[in-house]
Amino acid sequence: MKLLFVEDEPVLAEEMTTYFSSLGYLCEQATTFNQAQEKINAYHYDSIVLDITLPDGTGMKLISTIRAHDADTGIVIVSAKDSLPDKLEGLNLGADDYLTKPFYLEELNARINALYRRKTLKGNSNIIFDDFTVDPLSKTLLYKDIEISLTKKEYELLMFFTVNKNRVVSKPSIAEHLWGDHFDQADNFDTVYVHLMNLRKKLSHHSQKDYIKTVYGMGYKFTLS
Amino acid sequence: MKLLSKTSISYLWVSFTVLAITGVLLFQLLRKFVSDETREQLELQTEMVAIALQNDQQISFPLVEITPLQAKKNDQLPIFRDTLIDDFVQQKKEGYYYLKEKKVIHGAPFMITVMTANIGWDGYSQAILFIFIIMACLLLLAGALVNYFINKRLWDPFLINLERLKQYSVSSQTALHLVPSAIDEFKELNEVTADLAKRAREEYTSLKEFTENASHEIQTPLMIIKSRLESISQRSIDEVVARYLVDTKQAVDRLSRLNRGLLLLAKLDNDTFPDQEQVNLNVILQNLLLQMGDLFEQRNMTLQTTLKIKKVDGSPYLLEILITNLLSNILQHAPKESEIRIELDANHMLFSNPGAPLEFSADKLFARFGKESKKQNGNGLGLSIVKQICITHHWDIAYSYLDHCHAFEITF
Numbered sequence: 319m320k321l322l323f324v325e326d327e328p329v330l331a332e333e334m335t336t337y338f339s340s341l342g343y344l345c346e347q348a349t350t351f352n353q354a355q356e357k358i359n360a361y362h363y364d365s366i367v368l369d370i371t372l373p374d375g376t377g378m379k380l381i382s383t384i385r386a387h388d389a390d391t392g393i394v395i396v397s398a399k400d401s402l403p404d405k406l407e408g409l410n411l412g413a414d415d416y417l418t419k420p421f422y423l424e425e426l427n428a429r430i431n432a433l434y435r436r437k438t439l440k441g442n443s444n445i446i447f448d449d450f451t452v453d454p455l456s457k458t459l460l461y462k463d464i465e466i467s468l469t470k471k472e473y474e475l476l477m478f479f480t481v482n483k484n485r486v487v488s489k490p491s492i493a494e495h496l497w498g499d500h501f502d503q504a505d506n507f508d509t510v511y512v513h514l515m516n517l518r519k520k521l522s523h524h525s526q527k528d529y530i531k532t533v534y535g536m537g538y539k540f541t542l543s
Numbered sequence: 544m545k546l547l548s549k550t551s552i553s554y555l556w557v558s559f560t561v562l563a564i565t566g567v568l569l570f571q572l573l574r575k576f577v578s579d580e581t582r583e584q585l586e587l588q589t590e591m592v593a594i595a596l597q598n599d600q601q602i603s604f605p606l607v608e609i610t611p612l613q614a615k616k617n618d619q620l621p622i623f624r625d626t627l628i629d630d631f632v633q634q635k636k637e638g639y640y641y642l643k644e645k646k647v648i649h650g651a652p653f654m655i656t657v658m659t660a661n662i663g664w665d666g667y668s669q670a671i672l673f674i675f676i677i678m679a680c681l682l683l684l685a686g687a688l689v690n691y692f693i694n695k696r697l698w699d700p701f702l703i704n705l706e707r708l709k710q711y712s713v714s715s716q717t718a719l720h721l722v723p724s725a726i727d728e729f730k731e732l733n734e735v736t737a738d739l740a741k742r743a744r745e746e747y748t749s750l751k752e753f754t755e756n757a758s759h760e761i762q763t764p765l766m767i768i769k770s771r772l773e774s775i776s777q778r779s780i781d782e783v784v785a786r787y788l789v790d791t792k793q794a795v796d797r798l799s800r801l802n803r804g805l806l807l808l809a810k811l812d813n814d815t816f817p818d819q820e821q822v823n824l825n826v827i828l829q830n831l832l833l834q835m836g837d838l839f840e841q842r843n844m845t846l847q848t849t850l851k852i853k854k855v856d857g858s859p860y861l862l863e864i865l866i867t868n869l870l871s872n873i874l875q876h877a878p879k880e881s882e883i884r885i886e887l888d889a890n891h892m893l894f895s896n897p898g899a900p901l902e903f904s905a906d907k908l909f910a911r912f913g914k915e916s917k918k919q920n921g922n923g924l925g926l927s928i929v930k931q932i933c934i935t936h937h938w939d940i941a942y943s944y945l946d947h948c949h950a951f952e953i954t955f
Contacts (some may be wrong), residue, residue, distance in 0.1 A: 327763055333770040398762035400806055402860055403817050420766035420799050423773065471837055486776050490796050497835060500864050501871035501925065502800060504793070509841040535785045536776050 319434055320344040322363045324354040324380065325396070326372050334367065337423050341483075351375030358383050364438050365392035365430045368413070370404065378404075381411040392433030394426065421499075422491035424482045431481040445480050447542055448525060452476065461524040471496055472517045479530065479540035488537040514538060547690055547698070558682050566675040570668055578640065581659060582623050585642035588657045593646040596653070606659070612645055612652040620645040620654065625661055638664070700724045704733065711740060713747040714812050751809055758806035765799045804924035807864070808911070811931040816858035824853045824862065825887055831866050832885070835874075843880040844873075844896075851888040855955065857936045865932040868925040869894045869951055876949070884948075895950035905942050 321338055325331040326349050335345045346361075348354035351374040358366070358380065366384055370377035377395070384391055393413040397404060405416040414437070415429050435443045435454055445452040451460040457473050459466045468476065478495050479487070492510050493503035518530045531539045592607055602609065621644040627636040641658040700722040711719050719740040721733045772792050780788070810816075828850060839846055855862070873883055877896035884895040901908070909930040912923040929951075933940040939954040 327767065329767045330763075330770060333767075333774060336774070398759045398766075400758075400762075400803060402858075406817055418803075419762040420769045420795075423770060469837075488773065488776065488792065490792070491773075497838065498867065499800075499803075500867045502797075502875075504796075505875055506838055506841075509838050512841055513837070533776075534782060535789050 319364045319430075319438075320362070321346070321430070322354070322357060322361075322366045323347045324349075324366065324372070324377060325369045326350065327369070334423065334426070337485075338427070341427070351377070351380070354380055355383060358387060362388060363391055364434055365394065367394050367396055367426065367430070370395055370397050370408065371399070378408060378411060381408065381413050385412040390437045392430060392437050394429055394433070396421070396426070422488075422494065424478065424485065424487050424491050425495055427481050428478055428495065445477075447480065447529075448527070450521070450525070452480065459520075464524065466520055466524065468517070468520065469513075471513050472520070475513055475517055479538075483540050483542070486533045486537050486539050492537070547694060551686060551690055554686055555683060558686075559679060562675050562679050562682075566671055570671050573667065574664060578625075578661075581640045581661065582642065585623070585640065585657045585659060586644070588659075589642060589644045589646065589655050592655050592657065593648060593653075596646070596648045604657070606639075606657065608656040610654050610656075612654045628658070697724075697726060697729075701729055701732075704736070708736065708740075713740070713743045718744075751812065754809040755806060758802050758809065761802050762799070765795060765802065768795050769799070801924065804928060807928055808924065808931060811861075811928070811935055816861055816935075818858045818860050819856065820859065821854055822857055822859050822862055824855050824892070825850045827859065827862055828866055828885070828887060828892075831863065831870060835867075835870055838874055839883065842874065842877075844877060845882050846885060847882060848885045849887070850885070853887055853889060853892075853955075855936070861932045861935065865929055868929050872925055872929075872951075884950075890955060892953045892955075893950060894952075895948050897948050899947075900944055901949075905944070908942055909940075 321343050323331055323334045323338075323345065325334065325347065328349070331347045331349060335347055338345050346357060346363075348357050351372045354368075354372070354377075368377045368380060381393060384393060392415075394415045394417060395405070395408045395413050396417045396419060398419045400418040408416055414433050417426060417429065443454065445454070449462050452458075453460070454477070457470075459468050459473070459476065474496060475492065478492065489507045489510050490503055492514075493506050496510070496513075497503065497506060514530060518528065521527070521529050529540055529542065531541060533539050588604060588607075592602060592604055592609070595602055595604075596609065621642060623640070623642050625638055625640050628639045629635075630637040638661045639658045640661050641656055643654055643656045646653050646655050701724065704721045707719065707721065719737060721737055724730055724733060769792070772788060772795065776788060776792075832846065832848065836846075873894060873896045877883060877898055881897045884893065886893040909926050911927045930940055933953060941952050941954070943950045943952065
């Protein structure tokens with residue numbers, strides 16, 4: 319997957335590039351409107367992460383430029399403004415998603431992957447790890463040919479982990495992913511734990527492998543090894 | 544007391560005093576002029592009687608009495624007085640003036656007494672009193688009428704403006720429009736008020752913009768801290784550092800949630816939310832219950848829901864926040880294994896859960912940072928956001944505690 323990060327804040331651009339490169343994605347960054355415009359005109363990207371407040375122009379104007387080149391490029395607006403008008407305008411112009419800073423990179427990754435599967439792979443994209451197959455279209459999990467029934471939350475949790483492999487994912491970021499960011503999730507970590515244990519049991523029941531490791535105090539890590 | 548009644552009453556008192564003084568003066572002056580004239584007339588008559596006597600003519604004046612005078616009484620004359628005399632025609636006593644004067648006729652002193660009817664001062668004073676009372680009443684009536692029309696014509700704009708000022712809020716979208724007046728004082732008042740409202744709104748707007756800008760500016764540094772902390776978390780660290788890191792991340796999360804809450808409140812105070820549409824409130828509620836159902840289940844809470852179809856005009860974005868906040872409030876405060884009641888019908892939406900009574904006054908429930916109990920998580924903004932969203936949609940929200948149950952009821 320080829321990504322472009324349009325972000326004028328150098329630390330954030332670096333963080334995003336570092337994380338997404340570690341996942342094996344091809345990452346490029348632009349820190350100004352003009353630079354972004356040049357790159358969009360010259361190359362094709364699967365997904366573009368767009369900060370709309372840029373020093374030399376608004377990222378909103380880039381959306382139509384991107385759309386003129388490719389209808390299937392996923393566009394995720396990231397903004398410090400938690401602004402509904404901005405969000406509606408962006409989505410109207412052709413953006414696919416809107417995230418308000420501060421967000422978790424794991425969440426951004428989940429959104430980008432969802433867009434990638436829907437728009438670039440047109441849904442024909444089973445996620446395969448070891449003998450497991452996740453079918454995002456039917457939202458089912460198969461072990462070899464056996465279907466493993468998952469609750470909605472367990473499925474969402476599994477997807478969140480498979481896109482954020484080998485990363486320590488914190489409890490708050492999982493909770494935000496499952497229930498949204500409108501309220502304090504500190505009380506819900508117990509529920510995160512319950513879902514997690516159930517998912518871990520279902521996976522290990524068939525494979526005898528523990529995919530989800532607890533990292534003391536910090537969160538959980540999904541690994542294949 | 545209203546200004547008009549106050550001035551009317553003063554006006555009335557002054558009118559009565561003026562009328563009473565002028566009435567008495569009028570009576571006294573009339574009396575003086577009339578008796579002066581009468582005296583002149585009687586003096587003339589005496590003179591004429593004296594001349595007639597001198598010329599030995601027949602005295603043909605009515606009410607004339609001529610008596611020879613003893614020397615003793617000389618010094619008292621002339622006497623001018625009023626007296627009562629029997630009027631045998633009308634069968635009653637009538638008031639008369641008489642003048643006794645000494646005249647020397649053919650060398651001998653005589654006292655000549657002449658009389659004339661006076662006009663009955665009792666009647667006069669009654670007539671004057673009567674006229675002045677009528678005048679007072681007419682003045683009162685005229686005053687009331689004038690006041691009424693002044694009220695209509697002059698005070699109406701003032702009263703309308705007063706009503707508009709009562710309705711005015713610096714946070715509302717509509718500007719203050721005052722009805723113009725032709726009266727200088729009111730004109731000035733309008734100018735000053737309009738200026739005051741304008742300045743208040745400007746200050747408010749700049750404060751609001753400041754809050755919004757500050758909140759926005761805080762988001763990016765928060766994001767940097769958050770990302771960097773997550774990056775540190777990926778490294779191998781010892782338990783102590785891990786604990787420090789988790790605490791730090793928790794604080795950052797709290798800070799960013801707080802900041803978002805404040806930002807939303809600042810927006811709710813003034814902004815219009817552009818996603819207004821007809822929303823199925825029951826669908827939003829059902830979806831959120833589905834999404835958050837596992838959280839209730841985890842706490843062994845049972846949900847008793849009675850949901851009817853309810854369509855409202857509003858912002859789906861805000862309505863979702865409204866319901867999420869009320870549900871998360873229950874999750875935070877209701878004891879485990881309790882029964883939660885949620886109702887929605889055409890008139891109201893109710894969220895009720897059992898629990899110990901509040902440790903603080905219910906007034907503070909909806910206030911920003913109003914909670915006194917520090918036991919719970921939450922940033923103290925959730926319920927004030929709920930209240931503000933209700934205000935935005937022109938709904939009433941009420942809290943009640945009955946039969947050991949807390950209840951939030953929204954009336955549409």
